[in-house]
Amino acid sequence: MTERSAQVTWQGSLMEGSGEIHEVPSGAFGPLQISWPSRAEEPAGKTSPEELIAAAHAACFAMALSNGLAEAGHAPERLETSATITFVPGTGITKAALSAVGTVPGLDEARFKDAAEQAKDGCPVSGALKGNVELTLDARLQS
Amino acid sequence: MPRIERHADVIWDGTNTRGSGRIDAGTGAFSGLEYSLPVRVGKGAEGKTSPEELLAAAHAGCFAMSLAGELRDDDARIHVTANVVMDEVSGKGHLVVESQLHVRARAQVDQGAFRRAVEAADEGCPFSQLIKAGARVSINAELEA
Numbered sequence: 001m002t003e004r005s006a007q008v009t010w011q012g013s014l015m016e017g018s019g020e021i022h023e024v025p026s027g028a029f030g031p032l033q034i035s036w037p038s039r040a041e042e043p044a045g046k047t048s049p050e051e052l053i054a055a056a057h058a059a060c061f062a063m064a065l066s067n068g069l070a071e072a073g074h075a076p077e078r079l080e081t082s083a084t085i086t087f088v089p090g091t092g093i094t095k096a097a098l099s100a101v102g103t104v105p106g107l108d109e110a111r112f113k114d115a116a117e118q119a120k121d122g123c124p125v126s127g128a129l130k131g132n133v134e135l136t137l138d139a140r141l142q143s
Numbered sequence: 144m145p146r147i148e149r150h151a152d153v154i155w156d157g158t159n160t161r162g163s164g165r166i167d168a169g170t171g172a173f174s175g176l177e178y179s180l181p182v183r184v185g186k187g188a189e190g191k192t193s194p195e196e197l198l199a200a201a202h203a204g205c206f207a208m209s210l211a212g213e214l215r216d217d218d219a220r221i222h223v224t225a226n227v228v229m230d231e232v233s234g235k236g237h238l239v240v241e242s243q244l245h246v247r248a249r250a251q252v253d254q255g256a257f258r259r260a261v262e263a264a265d266e267g268c269p270f271s272q273l274i275k276a277g278a279r280v281s282i283n284a285e286l287e288a
Contacts, residue, residue: 001229002183002184002228003227004193004229006196007223007224007225008204010211010222011220012211013216013219014209016217021200021203025196026191026192026193036208039208040147043169043170043172046172047168048204049205049208049270051172053198055168055176057194058166059178059193063183063194065155066155075158076155076157077157078155079153081152085148094146124229125239128273129273129277132272
């Protein structure tokens with residue numbers, strides 16, 4: 001079992017207040033400032049819960065895909081992944097769109113797409129989200 | 144209703160067990176965050192993050208904002224710690240199984256109104272709703288004098 005934590009302090013109302021994500025226990029990032037206007041309108045260089053979910057998802061997906069490819073005997077040289085999270089205020093998070101561009105010696109496009117599809121469904125972050133969100137994938141080999 | 148999109152990019156080099164990745168935020172708020180499998184499933188730290196640490200930051204931020212929206216108090220002070228738990232589930236591999244929230248708040252409300260605000264914040268926080276598809280959300284909340 002693995003546990004990871006993070007802390008946030010918020011001051012004031014939702015619309016006019018602001019918050020800080022403290023430096024995380026690993027020391028990898030933070031402090032980061034958050035606010036409603038930067039979450040729901042122009043970010044102006046500030047992160048948001050949706051961006052952090054995107055970062056977690058893209059990272060989890062890349063790791064799962066590298067694992068799947070290696071287990072199939074086609075360890076990747078490089079994978080470039082991204083995740084885009086769509087948030088509709090009042091409705092919720094409606095979509096997580098994953099993409100992958102792979103540099104994988106000796107693998108054809110169809111098998112890469114299959115591996116990416118499995119990673120999309122199997123990575124732990126997808127497991128926590130799927131069912132409540134539209135999950136899409138666009139995967140191709142580096143040309 | 145506006146649709147808001149936020150994205151992040153990752154470059155992963157090498158295999159799952161021996162490779163490593165770097166994470167960039169679309170807004171530029173953070174970039175070049177390193178992560179790897181040994182750090183993700185081990186004790187952590189070494190200055191490297193993990194998907195679960197990023198989810199913890201997302202959930203703490205999301206819940207704090209939702210609670211601020213419920214309390215409607217310009218002088219409120221809300222402190223949220225999120226603890227995201229990943230475990231190996233028989234037949235399913237590693238899964239995010241729980242996010243534990245510890246909330247401490249100072250606001251001009253009584254205990255009953257505070258409890259209702261916490262429940263409404265859980266229902267209103269998009270991340271809480273999202274991960275309930277596959278994981279538990281537990282909340283321990285305390286109103287400070």
